[in-house]
Amino acid sequence: MDAGGFFLYALRIVQKTFSMFAEKIAHDGAALGIHEGKPVHVHGMLPGEEGIVEVYKKHGIYIGTLKELTRASESRKNPEELHYLSCSPWQVMEYHLQVELKHAFPQELFGYYADAPKADFVPAEQFYGYRTKVEFSFTDRSGDIPAPLALAFHVRGGGSLRIALPEGCALASESMNFAALQLCTRLREMGYAARDLKTLILRESKSSGKLLAMLYAKKTDIPKFAVDDIPNLAGFFAFHSTEKSPASVETKELWRWGDDMLTERVCGLEFGYSRDAFFQNNIPLFETAMELIAKSVPSGARIIELYSGVGTIGLLLAKDAKTVHGVEVVSAATSAAKKNAEHNGITNYVAECIPAEKMDARLLEGKDVLVLDPPRSGLHPKVVVMIKEKLPPTIVYLSCNPETQARDYSQLALLYKIDALTGFDFYPQTPHLESLLVLSRR
Numbered sequence: 001m002d003a004g005g006f007f008l009y010a011l012r013i014v015q016k017t018f019s020m021f022a023e024k025i026a027h028d029g030a031a032l033g034i035h036e037g038k039p040v041h042v043h044g045m046l047p048g049e050e051g052i053v054e055v056y057k058k059h060g061i062y063i064g065t066l067k068e069l070t071r072a073s074e075s076r077k078n079p080e081e082l083h084y085l086s087c088s089p090w091q092v093m094e095y096h097l098q099v100e101l102k103h104a105f106p107q108e109l110f111g112y113y114a115d116a117p118k119a120d121f122v123p124a125e126q127f128y129g130y131r132t133k134v135e136f137s138f139t140d141r142s143g144d145i146p147a148p149l150a151l152a153f154h155v156r157g158g159g160s161l162r163i164a165l166p167e168g169c170a171l172a173s174e175s176m177n178f179a180a181l182q183l184c185t186r187l188r189e190m191g192y193a194a195r196d197l198k199t200l201i202l203r204e205s206k207s208s209g210k211l212l213a214m215l216y217a218k219k220t221d222i223p224k225f226a227v228d229d230i231p232n233l234a235g236f237f238a239f240h241s242t243e244k245s246p247a248s249v250e251t252k253e254l255w256r257w258g259d260d261m262l263t264e265r266v267c268g269l270e271f272g273y274s275r276d277a278f279f280q281n282n283i284p285l286f287e288t289a290m291e292l293i294a295k296s297v298p299s300g301a302r303i304i305e306l307y308s309g310v311g312t313i314g315l316l317l318a319k320d321a322k323t324v325h326g327v328e329v330v331s332a333a334t335s336a337a338k339k340n341a342e343h344n345g346i347t348n349y350v351a352e353c354i355p356a357e358k359m360d361a362r363l364l365e366g367k368d369v370l371v372l373d374p375p376r377s378g379l380h381p382k383v384v385v386m387i388k389e390k391l392p393p394t395i396v397y398l399s400c401n402p403e404t405q406a407r408d409y410s411q412l413a414l415l416y417k418i419d420a421l422t423g424f425d426f427y428p429q430t431p432h433l434e435s436l437l438v439l440s441r442r
Contacts, residue, residue, distance in 0.1 A: 015056045017067065022049045025101050027403060029089060029431020030063075038062055043089040043156060046073040046097070056157075065157060080128065080170045083163045086153035087171055088429035099123045099425065102433045106423045109406040110437075116418045122288055124428040130282050132264075134172040135201045135248065136180055138187075138194040139164050149188035151180055151200070162194075171429065175232050176202045179211050182230050187215075190225060198241050199248045203275060206283050207265035210234040212275045216241035216248040224255050235259040237275060250276075261336075266290070266312060269344045273310045277333045280312065282426040282434075289424055289436055290316050293396055296420065296438045297321070297369050304363060304392075305371040306356040306383065311337030311349065313371055313398070318346045325367075326351040327359055357382035364390035372397040378404030384411050391415065395439040400426070402435040409437065417442050 022031035022045045031045035035055075040062040042053050050071040055064030065085075079091035090098050103121035110116045124130070139152035139162040152162035153169070168177025180202050187197065198216040205211075212235045215222070220240045227236040235258035242251045261272045264279065267287050273279045280286040293313065297303065300322050305314040308326030310333050318324045318341075326349065328334045334353035341349040352359075357380035364370065370392040372379065378401065387395070388411070395416060399405035402423070409418070416439040424434040 016062070017052060017054050019070070020045075020051060020053045020064075022047055025431070027105070035062055040064060042066055043085055044092060046076055046093055049073050049076070063157060081167075083153055083165060083169070085156045086163060087169055089156070090431060091429045095123075095127065095428070098428065102423055102425055105433065106402050106421055106435050109402055110409070110418060110421055113413060113418065117421060120420075120422040122285065122422065122424045124282070124425040125284060127428045128170045129173045130428070131171045132206060132279060132281050132283070133201065133203045134169060134176060134180075135199050136165065137162055137199055138184070138197045140194040149184060149192060149194060151184050152194075172202065173204060175209060176204050176211060179213060179230050179233050183213060183215070183227070186225055201248060203262060205262040205264050208263060210262055212259070212262055213237070214239065214248070214275055216250075217254070218243050220252065220254070222254050224257075227257055233258070234262070235275070267316050269315060269340075271310055271312055271315070271340050272343070273336055274332050277330065277336060278309045285424050285426050285434070289398065289422075289434065292420070292422060292436060293317070293371075293398070294320070296394070296396055298394075301368040302366060303369045303371060304367045305373070307372065307374045308337060308351065309333050309373070311340050311351060313373060315340055315344060315346055315349055317371070318349050321348065324349045325363065327354060327356055327363070329353070329355045356380060361386040361390055364392055367392050369394045369396060374399065376401040376404065379408045384408060387412065388415060391441060393441050395437075397437040397439065399435045399437070400432065402433065405435055405437060409439070412439065415442060416440065
């Protein structure tokens, strides 16, 4: 069976081609096989499938792509788009299998502890168009052939290779895709090439439908062009972004139009956040997670929240709390949290701008509940030390990376037991999930 329908990706250097049996799905979301005693990770294959794969070696393991599928799983389906490996490699997987695999993941990580409860799992209701943020790149090549400037994603395993997105991405809404395609068309008509540009980021408020767009360019002289006629676009920003960094950094603002903020409604409250602030990705499932978090926090609790962002979790808990203290490293997010408290009439909330690992550990004293929502890297080691020193009675830990969450809990397991463990499919069609851990003192 030819794998052309599932789209083949070029690798930087193909070192080997061989037949592989996919034994299971690894924690990175790729199918896992073995070749000559070495692990082989291939995205786009399902457990129990066999195929011809092309691989290169990295850090002692083989990483590859599917060249030809010789035995397909009954749970395989056709992907929604050709570029699926770049954005959501589980598009080829029936959703029931996605749920089964994701449900098992936190259970695997925490099942090591004899007194840990079995993991619950909350599936998604919306499979596409759910993202509140998407980052596009650009290309003006089709293989080795010049092509018109187009939106693009990086090819998985392809180094600097990019794949064009003629219709945008299915994980983004129609409105986000339309705005991005319109902006790309205008850049193309102005004569810009992919080498002049870096990325285009779209953010969307799901409650208002308004959009913000940020263009990051390698050129330092992007002149103003019309954007005010693009539906739902509330703000546009053009930045020069240094080539010294592959990331979309704001080296210099070139020009702007419209608003700098979006407003999202969550569990009855309104939250404003700026173009560069973190905000939750899947709003309906986040609201479900908040219901479980609220049930885990006793009425009248004194709460401290680290990595508090624009105050979303803390402000939603403030109604039944005595006090809530948010700690956040980004000053703009801290300012937004204070404004959000004022806007929603919440008076028992304070926000402080300081890195969590540099705060005074005495802030944990007298607190009944510690809320944690760190980045994918998990807790800073100094935060773990502070927790072990001050021992807050209840810890509520929401994570977008269950592996680092499990690592952090391993350092607290002698002091805290797991009361609840729940996974949420914030990111359907991808291997990623959100994990909620509720801990209490032993």
